[in-house]
Amino acid sequence: MSDGSHSPSHSDVLTPDDESTDTMSDNPQLSPEQSVSPKVAKRVEFLEELQKEFEAVQAEFFEERSQLMAKYEKLYEPIFNKRYEIVNGIKDVEDTDEADQVTEENSEKGIPKFWLTAMKANEKLAELITEDDEGALQYLEDIKCRLEDSKAFKLGFFFSANPYFRNSVLEKTYMVDKVGSVSVKAEGTEIEWLPGKCLTVKVLQMMPRKRSSSDIDNKPLTNTEKCESFFNFFNPPLVQDEDDEDDAPIEEIQKDYELGCVIRDQIIPQAVSWFKGECTDADFFDL
Amino acid sequence: MSDGSHSPSHSDVLTPDDESTDTMSDNPQLSPEQSVSPKVAKRVEFLEELQKEFEAVQAEFFEERSQLMAKYEKLYEPIFNKRYEIVNGIKDVEDTDEADQVTEENSEKGIPKFWLTAMKANEKLAELITEDDEGALQYLEDIKCRLEDSKAFKLGFFFSANPYFRNSVLEKTYMVDKVGSVSVKAEGTEIEWLPGKCLTVKVLQMMPRKRSSSDIDNKPLTNTEKCESFFNFFNPPLVQDEDDEDDAPIEEIQKDYELGCVIRDQIIPQAVSWFKGECTDADFFDL
Numbered sequence: 001m002s003d004g005s006h007s008p009s010h011s012d013v014l015t016p017d018d019e020s021t022d023t024m025s026d027n028p029q030l031s032p033e034q035s036v037s038p039k040v041a042k043r044v045e046f047l048e049e050l051q052k053e054f055e056a057v058q059a060e061f062f063e064e065r066s067q068l069m070a071k072y073e074k075l076y077e078p079i080f081n082k083r084y085e086i087v088n089g090i091k092d093v094e095d096t097d098e099a100d101q102v103t104e105e106n107s108e109k110g111i112p113k114f115w116l117t118a119m120k121a122n123e124k125l126a127e128l129i130t131e132d133d134e135g136a137l138q139y140l141e142d143i144k145c146r147l148e149d150s151k152a153f154k155l156g157f158f159f160s161a162n163p164y165f166r167n168s169v170l171e172k173t174y175m176v177d178k179v180g181s182v183s184v185k186a187e188g189t190e191i192e193w194l195p196g197k198c199l200t201v202k203v204l205q206m207m208p209r210k211r212s213s214s215d216i217d218n219k220p221l222t223n224t225e226k227c228e229s230f231f232n233f234f235n236p237p238l239v240q241d242e243d244d245e246d247d248a249p250i251e252e253i254q255k256d257y258e259l260g261c262v263i264r265d266q267i268i269p270q271a272v273s274w275f276k277g278e279c280t281d282a283d284f285f286d287l
Numbered sequence: 288m289s290d291g292s293h294s295p296s297h298s299d300v301l302t303p304d305d306e307s308t309d310t311m312s313d314n315p316q317l318s319p320e321q322s323v324s325p326k327v328a329k330r331v332e333f334l335e336e337l338q339k340e341f342e343a344v345q346a347e348f349f350e351e352r353s354q355l356m357a358k359y360e361k362l363y364e365p366i367f368n369k370r371y372e373i374v375n376g377i378k379d380v381e382d383t384d385e386a387d388q389v390t391e392e393n394s395e396k397g398i399p400k401f402w403l404t405a406m407k408a409n410e411k412l413a414e415l416i417t418e419d420d421e422g423a424l425q426y427l428e429d430i431k432c433r434l435e436d437s438k439a440f441k442l443g444f445f446f447s448a449n450p451y452f453r454n455s456v457l458e459k460t461y462m463v464d465k466v467g468s469v470s471v472k473a474e475g476t477e478i479e480w481l482p483g484k485c486l487t488v489k490v491l492q493m494m495p496r497k498r499s500s501s502d503i504d505n506k507p508l509t510n511t512e513k514c515e516s517f518f519n520f521f522n523p524p525l526v527q528d529e530d531d532e533d534d535a536p537i538e539e540i541q542k543d544y545e546l547g548c549v550i551r552d553q554i555i556p557q558a559v560s561w562f563k564g565e566c567t568d569a570d571f572f573d574l
Contacts, residue, residue: 036398037395040395040398040399042380043373043374043379043380043397043398044398044559044562044563045380046373046380047370047373047374047398047558047559047562048559048560048563050366050369050370050373050559051556051557051558051559051560053366054363054366054367054556055556057359057362057363057366058359058363058556060359061355061356061359064355065352065355068348068351068352068355069348072344072345072347072348075344076341076344076345079337079340079341079344080341082337083334083337086330086333086334086337087330087334092330093329093330093332093333108324108327110330111323111327111330111331111334112327179552265466269338269341269342269345270338271334271338272331272334272335272337272338273335273338275331275334276331276335
């Protein structure tokens with residue numbers, strides 16, 4: 001870091017570079033704690049103009065970075081499409097072993113439970129997947145990630161027709177801050193569960209009290225309560241109000257965002273390594 | 288996400304694209320849990336080749352992204368250098384108000400306690416800064432971030448001569464995973480504290496027991512213990528051994544990495560907004 005850029009220059013007076021500095025004579029809105037002399041206040045104002053200059057250049061960086069990511073997203077797509085076809089038996093790899101073809105003629109298509117197995121190999125995801133979830137997740141045919149713009153990405157979970165819900169795609173969109181390191185909001189698809197198949201609520205059955213002989217309908221009453229399920233992933237925690245002093249929600253949002261990043265950065269690109277059990281969470285801490 | 292890329296194609300047989308597929312007949316190293324029929328195993332092998340294809344394209348992406356970041360780092364540098372000069376009184380803004388110049392001739396240079404004030408405005412950093420630390424941090428002249436390569440960035444804290452330590456720069460280097468979302472290792476400068484000035488240990492004084500009259504040296508014994516201080520930032524937690532079952536260290540590493548990201552992404556680019564108390568941690572959750 002000793003690049004010599006800190007050596008003083010020959011001129012001792014700086015003038016702002018751009019026109020917006022007409023406002024430099026305004027009094028900056030310093031809080032009482034930050035109150036400073038008029039001379040220092042002028043310097044602070046100058047720094048604010050510099051920060052605007054920085055932000056203009058940084059905006060160009062974000063734009064160029066978005067374009068770069070979009071370009072590579074297109075290059076990745078055909079590779080991921082081939083994977084999709086193999087996993088779901090739409091195409092098969094070449095097989096010259098005739099004996100195999102005869103004896104296994106009626107064997108399974110594609111790679112059964114590919115995505116379920118890959119996800120269960122990841123510790124953070126495995127924690128969320130209940131035994132009941134596994135029934136539904138074996139219908140998962142693909143997971144894709146798409147950039148919406150520089151400030152959002154969308155995960156899509158593609159399902160074949162299944163006895164659990166009507167949706168063929170469950171989506172989760174993460175809106176991020178401009179640097180891309182913090183999730184500011186997440187939204188998920190509302191799942192259209194088939195009757196009695198909802199995995200995110202538990203149905204409690206209670207016998208009604210006999211109130212009077214006029215009660216015609218003496219069927220058991222039912223009540224529901226939320227329960228643990230991977231599918232809660234599509235009903236993410238709401239963004240905390242900034243005046244709210246309880247900081248648990250921010251932690252929940254961060255945890256939910258981490259899950260999204262695990263799926264985007266680890267599961268989607270390296271699904272087969274997870275499937276084979278070769279990846280572990282610890283691998284991502286190796287140099 | 289309904290881009291039609293999931294529609295089956297006309298051909299039902301895929302052949303691998305590259306030469307490395309000579310190894311396709313090898314038996315994949317599936318764990319007992321993942322054991323599958325030979326036909327499925329062939330498909331898994333095919334996916335492994337596809338993953339290698341993906342990784343080759345992704346490596347190009349990381350290279351291009353590094354270049355882009357380096358290009359913008361150069362564009363940001365002159366802006367940050369101007370800020371440095373104003374903050375430390377090496378240059379001053381133009382001042383046509385003669386009265387001010389006379390009355391404030393002997394007033395403070397630059398913007399006193401600029402970086403200390405900016406850092407204290409951030410909740411996560413404020414938690415770490417003790418009253419004693421403030422004494423040393425008022426000598427902080429600049430904070431810079433430099434990319435080392437695509438897998439590391441270095442934060443540099445530049446200090447003027449001070450009564451606390453000999454170093455003029457304290458550095459912290461974060462090595463990150465290839466995606467850049469996880470810290471794999473962090474290293475910091477060893478601080479050369481001046482005698483009796485170390486802020487990261489507390490000196491405990493104890494009177495020695497009188498053992499015998501032959502004890503010539505009856506001075507109080509001293510003992511030291513680690514204490515809270517921002518300067519512990521330069522002595523980061525070690526990477527956890529992957530066989531270690533205790534997961535506290537990974538959380539510590541993540542917390543330490545978050546601090547580095549706060550400094551890199553929030554404090555350095557927007558220091559004046561933090562100084563003015565206009566930024567809050569919650570701002571980074573706003574859309």
